[in-house]
Amino acid sequence: MDSPRIDDFEDMFDNAPCGYVTLLPNGRIARVNRTLIGWTGHTADQMIGKPFSGFLNMAGRIYYETHIAPLLRMQGFFDGFAIDMVTAAGEHLQMIASATDGRDAGGKTLFTRVALIKAVDRRLYERGLLEARDTAAMGLARERENSELREQFIAVLGHDLRNPLASISAGARILGRDATTEKQHQILAMLETTVMRMAGLIDNVLDFARGRLGGGIVLERSAGKPLEPMLHQVIDELRLSSPGRQIETVYAIDAPVNCDRSRIGQLVSNLVGNALSHGATNEPVRVHAVTEDGLFKLSVANGGEPIPEAAMEKLFEPFFRAEVRASRQGLGLGLHIASQIAKAHEGSLNVTSTAEETRFTFVMPLR
Amino acid sequence: MVFAHGFGCDQNMWRFVEPAFAGDFKTVLFDHVGAGGSDLTAYDKSKYATLAGYAEDVVEIGRELGLTDAVFVGHSVSSMIGALAVQKAPGMFGKLVMVGPSARYIDDDNYVGGFSEQQIEELLQFLDSNHMGWSAQMAPAIMGNPDRPELGEELTNSFCRTDPEIAKAFARVTFKSDNRADLAKIDTPTLILQCSEDIIASKEVGEFVHRGIPGSELIILEATGHCPNLSAPDEVISAMRTFV
Numbered sequence: 001m002d003s004p005r006i007d008d009f010e011d012m013f014d015n016a017p018c019g020y021v022t023l024l025p026n027g028r029i030a031r032v033n034r035t036l037i038g039w040t041g042h043t044a045d046q047m048i049g050k051p052f053s054g055f056l057n058m059a060g061r062i063y064y065e066t067h068i069a070p071l072l073r074m075q076g077f078f079d080g081f082a083i084d085m086v087t088a089a090g091e092h093l094q095m096i097a098s099a100t101d102g103r104d105a106g107g108k109t110l111f112t113r114v115a116l117i118k119a120v121d122r123r124l125y126e127r128g129l130l131e132a133r134d135t136a137a138m139g140l141a142r143e144r145e146n147s148e149l150r151e152q153f154i155a156v157l158g159h160d161l162r163n164p165l166a167s168i169s170a171g172a173r174i175l176g177r178d179a180t181t182e183k184q185h186q187i188l189a190m191l192e193t194t195v196m197r198m199a200g201l202i203d204n205v206l207d208f209a210r211g212r213l214g215g216g217i218v219l220e221r222s223a224g225k226p227l228e229p230m231l232h233q234v235i236d237e238l239r240l241s242s243p244g245r246q247i248e249t250v251y252a253i254d255a256p257v258n259c260d261r262s263r264i265g266q267l268v269s270n271l272v273g274n275a276l277s278h279g280a281t282n283e284p285v286r287v288h289a290v291t292e293d294g295l296f297k298l299s300v301a302n303g304g305e306p307i308p309e310a311a312m313e314k315l316f317e318p319f320f321r322a323e324v325r326a327s328r329q330g331l332g333l334g335l336h337i338a339s340q341i342a343k344a345h346e347g348s349l350n351v352t353s354t355a356e357e358t359r360f361t362f363v364m365p366l367r
Numbered sequence: 368m369v370f371a372h373g374f375g376c377d378q379n380m381w382r383f384v385e386p387a388f389a390g391d392f393k394t395v396l397f398d399h400v401g402a403g404g405s406d407l408t409a410y411d412k413s414k415y416a417t418l419a420g421y422a423e424d425v426v427e428i429g430r431e432l433g434l435t436d437a438v439f440v441g442h443s444v445s446s447m448i449g450a451l452a453v454q455k456a457p458g459m460f461g462k463l464v465m466v467g468p469s470a471r472y473i474d475d476d477n478y479v480g481g482f483s484e485q486q487i488e489e490l491l492q493f494l495d496s497n498h499m500g501w502s503a504q505m506a507p508a509i510m511g512n513p514d515r516p517e518l519g520e521e522l523t524n525s526f527c528r529t530d531p532e533i534a535k536a537f538a539r540v541t542f543k544s545d546n547r548a549d550l551a552k553i554d555t556p557t558l559i560l561q562c563s564e565d566i567i568a569s570k571e572v573g574e575f576v577h578r579g580i581p582g583s584e585l586i587i588l589e590a591t592g593h594c595p596n597l598s599a600p601d602e603v604i605s606a607m608r609t610f611v
Contacts, residue, residue, distance in 0.1 A: 025598070026591045026592070027591060027592055051564070051591075053566060057489065057493075058482065058486040058489060058490070059489040059490040059492070059493035059494075061566050061567075062490050062542075062567060063490070063493060063494070065375075065565070065566065065567050065592060065593035065594070066373070066374055066375030066443075066593065067375050067376065067497070069592055069593070069594060069597075069598070070375060070594050070597055071376070071524060071526060071527050073594070073597040073598060074376075074526045074597065075524070078524065081497050082493075082496035084493070123496065127495075127496070130495050
């Protein structure tokens with residue numbers, strides 16, 4: 001057998017690293033190279049004179065008729081399309097092909113040359129990518145639907161929990177008018193405290209659900225009204241619900257604060273509630289509110305064990321809960337909602353924690 | 368004379384035929400929603416889940432242009448879209464030309480359409496392997512400039528450019544359609560042009576359509592393949608000229 005020669009064009013056509021077919025204008029095969037014959041297992045006699053599309057799988061035939069042939073007529077070439085040939089053994093051979101028309105001076109098609117590259121692995125890989133994409137898209141859609149339902153459920157539940165709570169509160173107040181013994185007063189105070197804590201939890205849950213549903217925290221700002229009475233009210237309620245604990249307050253609010261007062265009340269309630277739960281019970285919780293340098297600054301500090309380094313990062317994330325006495329365990333939404341309220345006011349909520357004290361500081365522009 | 372393209376490419380499918388009639392007729396070319404320069408945002412999954420949705424569009428175009436007694440020329444699946452349109456709007460079309468029609472592509476008891484259900488499913492999968500002239504990067508440029516079609520024209524393979532998801536849906540509607548029962552209802556003079564060798568719509572399928580449409584005329588072209596409007600425009604033009 002002769003060795004192949006570098007300038008032997010016949011050999012280059014026949015033994016190229018790709019398959020070649022030349023088609024007549026009617027789509028029938030005029031020439032086919034040895035490489036393609038080897039790949040497909042058909043003989044040259046079986047292929048020449050037959051329609052090229054007859055050697056494709058059915059999807060390929062339809063594609064050939066609806067896309068490849070029309071594009072060749074209109075554009076004269078078609079680069080890099082996927083096509084499957086069927087071998088003599090009936091197996092599919094995945095390929096990538098390019099085709100070019102040979103035309104006369106008048107633009108009439110004389111023949112079409114097609115080059116085919118075996119691309120089994122590449123096509124399999126693409127198929128895999130497409131399947132992965134479809135699976136991911138389906139999974140994502142399902143997840144979205146689930147989480148939306150879940151959050152809607154939370155929102156509805158939170159809303160419905162408020163009504164029975166209001167009747168408990170009203171009932172306790174009516175009973176309070178006729179209470180005579182010390183014991184009765186204690187139980188009623190405890191009821192009020194529990195109702196307040198639960199109302200706070202519901203508020204947080206609702207805000208959280210609303211935030212996740214895309215509504216965000218909506219503010220009703222009122223710069224004209226004083227903030228201090230709101231702070232007094234919140235702190236008084238907290239004092240009532242935590243007998244034996246000391247809450248020290250220092251207020252120096254000299255300028256109007258353009259804020260949503262009930263939201264700030266919620267923020268303070270969440271921060272102080274947090275300090276009461278986690279701080280040392282024998283040290284006071286210190287609340288300091290001041291207006292200075294065009295800013296409203298409010299800090300809540302407590303003594304006790306510092307917050308572990310690892311917990312610091314996750315402190316403002318929803319459902320984060322540190323180790324705490326079971327009786328005071330909440331949902332872990334308090335600090336998250338507080339930070340959302342801060343954000344809604346274009347402010348910030350930061351924390352520092354040392355052996356001496358743990359301090360949350362809320363800062364917002366007065367405007 | 369209204370020209371409607373089939374599944375695959377766009378109104379350019381008529382580029383060698385339409386000019387021959389532009390002198391004697393007011394010619395109308397359009398892209399089905401999802402193809403060519405159409406407004407992709409107008410695509411409505413449920414409307415276009417049947418060929419009737421496409422036929423509605425044809426009627427809408429006809430109403431807008433005030434067409435009466437016009438000629439509807441449909442290629443491939445648009446033949447059946449035309450068949451539905453002539454029934455929806457009596458008087459709008461006086462003549463119907465079907466190029467490579469099939470009343471049903473999938474084989475059925477005693478009916479040979481040429482394809483099995485599974486082969487059509489394979490096609491839908493295969494279409495994913497060939498997103499011609501379309502990629503996620505290009506989509507915004509195409510969709511964001513409906514008023515500047517020349518942006519699209521410059522792109523390779525733009526004649527057959529379709530949104531891949533819409534193309535798949537159109538393929539599904541096309542190849543799963545069954546319009547055998549509609550044929551007898553066509554009372555518009557109809558010319559059927561079928562190629563002598565077409566794997567998508569065979570001679571037998573053309574004869575079935577011919578038998579089904581009362582008084583229709585069938586011409587078997589010498590042309591082969593599924594797109595004689597591109598591969599043998601002269602033969603198509605002369606057959607049509609005699610009819611219209």
